[in-house]
Amino acid sequence: MTMQDMDLLGPFVRLLDDVAVPAAVRALEAGGSIRPIWQAIVDSGYLDALVGEDRGGAGLALGEIAPLVEALGAHALPLPVADTMVARALLAEAGIAAPAGPIVLVSSLAQPVPGALLADHALVDTGMAVVLSPIAALDPQPTGVHGSVSAKLSGVPQGPSLARAAGGLRAVAAVLRAALIAGATARLTEMSAAYANERAQFGKPIGRQQALQQMLAVMAEDMIACRIAAGMGASHGIAVPVHLAASAKITTSIAASRVASSAHAVHGAIGISEEYDLQLLTRRLHEWRLADGSEGYWSGLLGKARLDSAAPTVDWVRAEVFG
Amino acid sequence: MFDTLTLATLPEQDEALRPVVRDLVARHVAALAADRRARSWQGFDAGFSRALGKAGLIGLTLPKAYGGQGRGAFARFVVVEELLGAGAPVAAHWIADRQSAPLILHFGTEAQRQCYIPGICRGELLFCIGMSEPGSGSDLASVRTRAERMEKGWLLNGQKIWTSNAMHSDYMIALVRTSGTTEDRHAGLSQVIVDLKAPGVTVRPIVDLTGDAHFAEVFFDNVALGEDALIGREGEGWKQVGAELAFERSGPERIYSSVVLLDAWVRHLQATGRNDCAPLVGRLTAELATLRAMSIACTARLAAGESPVAEASIVKDRGTGFEQELPVVIGDDLAAHPDEPVSEELYRTLLYVTHVAPSFSLRGGTREILRGIIARGMGLR
Numbered sequence: 001m002t003m004q005d006m007d008l009l010g011p012f013v014r015l016l017d018d019v020a021v022p023a024a025v026r027a028l029e030a031g032g033s034i035r036p037i038w039q040a041i042v043d044s045g046y047l048d049a050l051v052g053e054d055r056g057g058a059g060l061a062l063g064e065i066a067p068l069v070e071a072l073g074a075h076a077l078p079l080p081v082a083d084t085m086v087a088r089a090l091l092a093e094a095g096i097a098a099p100a101g102p103i104v105l106v107s108s109l110a111q112p113v114p115g116a117l118l119a120d121h122a123l124v125d126t127g128m129a130v131v132l133s134p135i136a137a138l139d140p141q142p143t144g145v146h147g148s149v150s151a152k153l154s155g156v157p158q159g160p161s162l163a164r165a166a167g168g169l170r171a172v173a174a175v176l177r178a179a180l181i182a183g184a185t186a187r188l189t190e191m192s193a194a195y196a197n198e199r200a201q202f203g204k205p206i207g208r209q210q211a212l213q214q215m216l217a218v219m220a221e222d223m224i225a226c227r228i229a230a231g232m233g234a235s236h237g238i239a240v241p242v243h244l245a246a247s248a249k250i251t252t253s254i255a256a257s258r259v260a261s262s263a264h265a266v267h268g269a270i271g272i273s274e275e276y277d278l279q280l281l282t283r284r285l286h287e288w289r290l291a292d293g294s295e296g297y298w299s300g301l302l303g304k305a306r307l308d309s310a311a312p313t314v315d316w317v318r319a320e321v322f323g
Numbered sequence: 324m325f326d327t328l329t330l331a332t333l334p335e336q337d338e339a340l341r342p343v344v345r346d347l348v349a350r351h352v353a354a355l356a357a358d359r360r361a362r363s364w365q366g367f368d369a370g371f372s373r374a375l376g377k378a379g380l381i382g383l384t385l386p387k388a389y390g391g392q393g394r395g396a397f398a399r400f401v402v403v404e405e406l407l408g409a410g411a412p413v414a415a416h417w418i419a420d421r422q423s424a425p426l427i428l429h430f431g432t433e434a435q436r437q438c439y440i441p442g443i444c445r446g447e448l449l450f451c452i453g454m455s456e457p458g459s460g461s462d463l464a465s466v467r468t469r470a471e472r473m474e475k476g477w478l479l480n481g482q483k484i485w486t487s488n489a490m491h492s493d494y495m496i497a498l499v500r501t502s503g504t505t506e507d508r509h510a511g512l513s514q515v516i517v518d519l520k521a522p523g524v525t526v527r528p529i530v531d532l533t534g535d536a537h538f539a540e541v542f543f544d545n546v547a548l549g550e551d552a553l554i555g556r557e558g559e560g561w562k563q564v565g566a567e568l569a570f571e572r573s574g575p576e577r578i579y580s581s582v583v584l585l586d587a588w589v590r591h592l593q594a595t596g597r598n599d600c601a602p603l604v605g606r607l608t609a610e611l612a613t614l615r616a617m618s619i620a621c622t623a624r625l626a627a628g629e630s631p632v633a634e635a636s637i638v639k640d641r642g643t644g645f646e647q648e649l650p651v652v653i654g655d656d657l658a659a660h661p662d663e664p665v666s667e668e669l670y671r672t673l674l675y676v677t678h679v680a681p682s683f684s685l686r687g688g689t690r691e692i693l694r695g696i697i698a699r700g701m702g703l704r
Binding site: 063186189190193196197207208210212213214216217218220221223224225227228229231232235246247250251254295296298299300301302303304305306307310312313314315316317321322 | 324325328329330404408409579582585586589592593598600601602603604605606608609610611612613614615616617620634637640641691693694695697698700701702703704
């Protein structure tokens with residue numbers, strides 16, 4: 001039975017519900033071993049979801065696994081699982097044997113890379129080639145941000161080279177961040193709606209206050225926008241067209257700040273506390289927004305392309321984003 | 324939460340409708356100035372609507388047996404997108420095609436379908452919707468216009484207001500009270516079809532802040548309605564209106580109201596060769612792309628036969644927010660370069676959209692009402 005024949009998402013979510021519980025996420029953030037979680041994910045077979053069937057993978061398209069990436073985001077898992085899925089597919093395509101451990105996608109060495117402290121390898125876009133390097137060769141340095149497993153990398157990547165596609169790694173990495181953001185915003189919206197129905201002030205649940213309802217409605221709009229934008233970003237496969245990546249990352253990055261802010265506003269002081277799970281998700285949202293180009297980066301790029309064309313806006317969007 | 328609203332694509336056979344629409348648009352619309360085209364679904368051109376009807380571009384969701392095209396929500400999306408993207412004047416047939424005909428199809432009798440729908444599909448029978456009253460805006464359940472049961476038919480008395488295109492329309496489908504009082508709220512409301520040429524009907528246009536008169540107040544003074552004026556079941560008006568509003572709120576018309584201005588601004592930027600605002604253009608382009616995908620996702624729910632009330636509200640609230648942001652940021656960009664000439668046409672378009680933009684989040688349900696509907700869909704209240 002191939003993976004297409006199975007219910008793809010259900011078993012994956014159950015696996016994450018099992019191993020990526022908040023306590024386990026906190027342990028990873030505190031420097032604990034990745035082994036128990038990583039081994040469970042390796043054993044599930046999902047890491048080769050994007051690898052071609054002729055090379056022993058499931059041969060799925062990026063669009064088909066976007067819901068899996070969203071599930072990773074909803075669990076605030078800081079392990080680079082989605083990065084590793086894409087890296088293994090690219091390596092298989094290039095005929096390079098993939099290493100066993102986690103791999104981070106690195107589109108630039110200038111700024112911190114999410115999950116790099118937990119990775120064994122990095123697939124680095126140098127601008128001229130894509131190089132698979134042991135992470136140790138890049139001297140990963142913690143950022144000093146509380147609870148973050150991002151790392152600043154430096155030096156010259158050492159290892160086998162892959163041909164670099166026109167857009168490099170940044171477009172596909174941005175779409176992964178978009179899908180992770182979509183998953184986290186969905187979880188935050190659910191948590192906030194549930195909390196608003198539970199928490200009573202002035203003699204009634206705060207969710208009955210129109211001011212809260214209006215804010216939560218906007219959260220739901222952002223949540224749907226993220227889901228749709230990330231799905232669109234993934235819809236053309238692993239060789240993500242740049243305009244599609246831009247649209248996905250702009251929409252989700254703008255929403256990330258807004259949703260994090262609203263989720264905290266609904267929860268009040270408890271949401272700021274370390275022991276409450278909300279902060280696992282909101283800290284991740286900000287990290288993913290900043291990774292692989294924020295809304296400002298992608299907006300500049302998309303706007304320049306748009307201004308280069310004489311087509312009316314709707315036609316341009318249909319041709320260049322929806323393709 | 325709202326799990327069914329996921330990425331969907333337009334079917335190939337519906338995409339194929341674009342060239343047909345473009346051809347008509349090129350002949351009727353291309354010569355209009357941008358500030359005329361910016362009016363789009365306030366723009367009234369009965370001849371253009373009849374030409375669309377002749378080309379089979381009205382009634383796309385309606386069965387062939389009644390003169391429709393027997394296609395569906397996706398086909399309508401494609402045609403509407405082409406029309407609004409170009410700023411075509413669609414007011415004449417808009418309401419009848421989008422709301423009145425589907426309402427008559429779902430809730431009307433066979434005789435009512437035969438009587439009204441073919442003329443709507445030809446672009447000849449024009450409809451308006453009587454919902455708001457002087458004392459009933461967002462609180463629609465408080466309508467006071469009353470249809471009294473007579474021995475034969477109904478006797479209509481009362482007043483509607485802010486009715487778009489009443490002065491051009493042949494018929495109004497009105498939400499009225501047929502029993503009880505405003506205390507009974509949703510119970511006792513019904514929908515009736517009113518011939519606007521009937522004795523006792525007075526239509527008075529209302530001029531708006533742009534100088535246009537697209538809406539009107541309509542008075543009913545002992546208007547005699549036939550037995551067959553009732554649409555659907557007596558007392559079910561509230562439920563029927565709910566289904567109707569899902570059609571009104573979910574289409575691409577809720578994202579494209581300012582797109583003629585956006586295009587005019589982009590052409591201005593290209594002509595001046597200025598690209599300091601590329602990030603703004605890029606962000607707006609991405610927001611539009613996501614909204615379009617959201618609108619297609621909502622259309623897929625309509626195509627599946629659902630009535631996506633909360634989902635449609637999500638698209639409309641976000642869409643109108645985008646439509647309203649455009650004149651603000653474009654105005655700022657142009658005036659942030661005070662020594663750069665701006666064409667009169669672009670300036671008029673900017674100010675027209677700026678002035679009319681508040682209506683975007685009023686018509687078809689206010690922002691605050693829509694967010695209440697979304698909140699209820701989230702399990703709040």
